[in-house]
Amino acid sequence: MFSNFDFDVIVRALPYLFYEGMSFTVMLTALSAAGGLIFGTAIALMRLSGYKTLGRIAGLYVDFMRSLPLVLVIFWFYFLVPYIGQWVTGASRPITVGAFASSLITFIMFEAAYFSEIMRAGIQSISRGQPAAASALGLSYAQTMRYVVLPQAFRNMLPVLLTQTIVLFQDTSLVYVLSITDFLGAASKVAQRDGRLVEMYLFAAVVYFTISCVASFGVRRLQSRIAILR
Amino acid sequence: MNYNWNWGIFFQPNPMGTGTYLDLLLSGLALTLKTAALAWIIALVTGSVVGVMRTLPSRGAYWFGFCYVEFFRNMPLLVQLFLWFFVLPELLPKEAGLWLKQLPNAPFWTAAIGIGFFMSARVAVQLQAGIGSLPRGQRMAATALGLTTVQGYRYVLLPMAFRIILPPLTSEFLNTIKNTAVAITIGLLELTGQARSMQEFSFQVFEAFTAATILYLLVNAVVVTAMRFLERYVAIPGYITGK
Secondary structure, three states: OOOOOOHHHHHHHHHHHHHHHHHHHHHHHHHHHHHHHHHHHHHHHHHOOOOHHHHHHHHHHHHHHHOOOHHHHHHHHHHHHHHHHHHHHOOOOOOOOOHHHHHHHHHHHHHHHHHHHHHHHHHHOOOOHHHHHHHHOOOOHHHHHHHHHHHHHHHHHHHHHHHHHHHHHHHHHHHHHHOOOOHHHHHHHHHHHHOOHHHHHHHHHHHHHHHHHHHHHHHHHHHHHHOOOO | OOOOOOHHHHHOEOOOOOOEHHHHHHHHHHHHHHHHHHHHHHHHHHHHHHHHHOOOOOHHHHHHHHHHHHHHHOOOHHHHHHHHHHHHHHHOOHHHHHHHHOOOOHHHHHHHHHHHHHHHHHHHHHHHHHHHOOOHHHHHHHHHOOOOHHHHHHHHHHHHHHHHOHHHHHHHHHHHHHHHHHHHHHOOOOHHHHHHHHHHHHOOHHHHHHHHHHHHHHHHHHHHHHHHHHHHHHOOOOOOOOO
16 A cells, blocks of 8 residues: 655655745735735724625625635636736736735635624624723724724634634645645645655645644634633 | 627537537536535535534544544645545555546546535534533433433434534535535536636636626525525524524
8 A cells, every 4th residue: 555655755845845835825824814804804894884885895795705616716816817907007918917916816805705704703792882981982983993892803803813814724725726836736746747646645635734733723722821701 | 908708608609519608607507516415415424423423422432523523624625635536546455446546427426525524524513513502401301211322312412403503504515515616626527617618718718707606606595595494494492593
C-alpha cells in the first residue's frame, strides 16, 4: 500500500509549497478576513440602521451571496473585475487584474455576507440599555457604535469570527479553479509534474488538517478565557 | 463596457450536439440536484449515526464521534474530493483500485460520496446539539418507562431532536447543493461546470453565469419555501415556533 511512497518528493517540494503556496494562502486568508470584517460590519450596521431601503439592500446582498456557490462567485469576479476596472478607470479595454487581487476582491465580497450575519448577531446581543445610556451621555450615533456597541459586539463574537476565519482558510483552496498557486495549487502542480498525486495530496490534507485542528483548539481555549461573566 | 451582449445565445445549438445552450445548462442543473440528493442521503444517514454516538453514555462511542467530526471538518472539501478521487484508488489493492478508476460516472459517485461524508460531520454536530437541547428528564423518563436505549432514541429523543434542528438542517441541505459546485475540479459537469463550458464555447461569459446564478437562486427559493411548509407541519406544540 505505502510500499512505493516517496517522502523525498515532499521534502524537495517543501520550500516551494510553503514559500510560494502557503504564503499566498495565509495572506489571502488574513486580508480577506480583515476586509470581510470591515465590509461585514458596515452591512450589519446598514441592516440595523432603521432606514428601510438601506436595510433591504443590505439584506438582499447577504441573501444573494449566501445562495450562490463560492466557485461560481470566484468565476464571476474573475471575469467581471477587469470590466469593472475598465469602467472605473475609464480605460479603453478591460484592465488586467492579477490573480491575487482578483481572488482577494472575491473573498472580501463573499465573506462580508457571512461576517455581517455574525456581527449582526453580536450587535443584537448588546442590551438595549447600552445605546440608550450612550445617547443619554450625549454620544452621537457614530460615537455610540465606536465606543460602546461595536467593541462589545466584536468581543462577544470573537470566537465565532475566528471559526469563520478557519472556514475561510479552508475555502481559499477553491482558487484552485483559477489555476492559482495557493498551497493546494502548489501541491497539485508538483503532484502533476512528478506524477506523485498520492504523496502530495495526502501531505496537503495533513497540513490543512493540522493547521485547522490547532486553530480550532486555540479558538476553544480563547472562548473559555474571554467569556464575559454575567 | 465594450462587451457584446447576446441573450439569444441560449437558444442557439451547443457544440456538444445535445440541443441548445439552455439544454446544456439545464442538464447541469439536473446533475447538480442528483449529486446533492445522493450526497444528502449519505450525510443524513451517517451524520445521524455519528451524532447519536456522540450523545451515548459510552466513552468509546463519544470518542469515535469526536474523531470522525474533527477528521471531516478540518480539511477543505476540495482536498477531500482529491483524496477520494486521486488517492483512494492508489491505496487500495490493485484490482479494487483499477475497478474504481474504470467506474463509469466516477466523478458523480466520488462527488456524492465525498460531499456526503463532508456534510455528515456537520449534520452530526447539529443532531448532537439538538439532542443536547432536550431536557434531561426526557432521557430519564424513557428509561423509567422501561425503554431500551435504542427504543429511547427511536421513540423519544430523535423525533424531538430532528424537529428542533430542522431549520439548521435546511441550511445544511442548501450548503450541500452549493458544495456540488466544488466537484467541477474532478470533472463533474454540474451547473457551474456547464456554465463554464458554455462560456468557453460561446465566449458569452456574463450570459452563462447570469443564467447559472438565476438557476441557483431558484433552487434556493424552492427549497426554502418547501422547508417552511415542512417546518410548520412538524412544529412541536408548546415550543415558540409551535402551534
